[in-house]
Amino acid sequence: MALKVAIQMDPIESIDFDGDSTFMLGLEAVTRGHSLFHYLPKDLSFRDGRVLARGRAMQLRAERGNFATLGAAELVDLAEMDVVLMRQDPPFDMAYITATHILQHIHPKTLVVNNPVAVRNAPEKLYVTHFDGVMPPTLISSDMEAIREFRIEHGSIILKPLFGNGGAGVFHLKPDDENLGSLIEMFTKLSREPVIVQKYLPAVRTGDKRIILIDGRPAGAVNRVPAAGEARSNMHVGGRPEKTGLTAREREICEIIGPHLKREGLIFVGIDVIGDYLTEINVTSPTGIQQINRFDGVRLEAEIWDAIEDALSRRVMA
Numbered sequence: 001m002a003l004k005v006a007i008q009m010d011p012i013e014s015i016d017f018d019g020d021s022t023f024m025l026g027l028e029a030v031t032r033g034h035s036l037f038h039y040l041p042k043d044l045s046f047r048d049g050r051v052l053a054r055g056r057a058m059q060l061r062a063e064r065g066n067f068a069t070l071g072a073a074e075l076v077d078l079a080e081m082d083v084v085l086m087r088q089d090p091p092f093d094m095a096y097i098t099a100t101h102i103l104q105h106i107h108p109k110t111l112v113v114n115n116p117v118a119v120r121n122a123p124e125k126l127y128v129t130h131f132d133g134v135m136p137p138t139l140i141s142s143d144m145e146a147i148r149e150f151r152i153e154h155g156s157i158i159l160k161p162l163f164g165n166g167g168a169g170v171f172h173l174k175p176d177d178e179n180l181g182s183l184i185e186m187f188t189k190l191s192r193e194p195v196i197v198q199k200y201l202p203a204v205r206t207g208d209k210r211i212i213l214i215d216g217r218p219a220g221a222v223n224r225v226p227a228a229g230e231a232r233s234n235m236h237v238g239g240r241p242e243k244t245g246l247t248a249r250e251r252e253i254c255e256i257i258g259p260h261l262k263r264e265g266l267i268f269v270g271i272d273v274i275g276d277y278l279t280e281i282n283v284t285s286p287t288g289i290q291q292i293n294r295f296d297g298v299r300l301e302a303e304i305w306d307a308i309e310d311a312l313s314r315r316v317m318a
Helices: 021-031 094-103 116-120 124-130 144-154 180-190 202-206 248-263 289-296 300-317
Strands: 004-008 035-039 044-047 050-060 068-077 083-086 111-113 138-141 157-161 171-173 195-199 208-214 217-225 240-243 268-274 277-282
Touching: 004 021, 004 050, 021 035, 021 050, 021 289, 021 300, 035 068, 044 094, 083 094, 094 116, 111 300, 124 138, 124 277, 138 144, 144 157, 144 180, 144 195, 157 180, 171 180, 208 248, 208 300, 217 248, 217 289, 217 300, 240 289, 248 268, 248 277, 289 300
Parallel strands: 004 035, 004 083, 083 111
Antiparallel strands: 035 050, 044 050, 050 068, 138 195, 157 171, 157 195, 208 217, 208 268, 217 240, 268 277
8 A cells, every 4th residue: 555654854965875774765665656755854843733744745766866856845734644754863952852742743643663752762872771781881970070980990981972973072082091071071061961981892993883673673784893093983984884794692682672672663773782782772863774785685674664564554453
């Protein structure tokens, strides 16, 4: 059955044709005969009990330089859609949280992927703390004395903003680095949130693995190797993707968190694993589909749509 699909995302013209996961989800929807409607987060509204979005019908093609065509602007009641894909990039700030509150009004009658309530309750770096035995030694605090004590105990540390994304503001501090105080001052001036401090994991030099889980099941992985002189493995700061599989420990981590993800309606999730430790659970706008597809000869976007359509079927049967 053809579905009406709205995609809440950043401007379509800004996407990376060779790397964007939302683009692949949109292409797969078109392949299945579904219609697409594109709107920006800023064009989402709530009025008198209705959830509205001002956007445009969208056509997608696998043609570099000619991959998207948008129709005329129109105001649409999202309750008339079958599926809304919430795919705008972080930061996970109050604007993001507000969008989850608004979309909650139509879910699950209109299936929002991922479940907006679960997204709101699962900020990447905090969500991991709810699972025992998977995290590296971690401190979340604004207490300078507590941070100094943590550093004395663990030596080399990673310091990063609690709600940051894309590797921005991530610092590797060695035991003799004198910048800790200045960095904490900088973070506290920029925001009121505590920082997250973790024991530095030397295994990051061999890669930070992104594992995609679909409806709680591990479906594929890509290893991201930092560039020389970098502690960050994010692609846009020079990280290099490599083909990889899953270790026994990584499968164990997926078994620990997978049932919870499925139960919460988190259909498309990307987790980050360094060595034997889970560092983040990405539920907002996870990426990695295209890299894994190329390395493994799979089509993860098809598996994700299978899971979405299965969720729709279960909803109708209920």
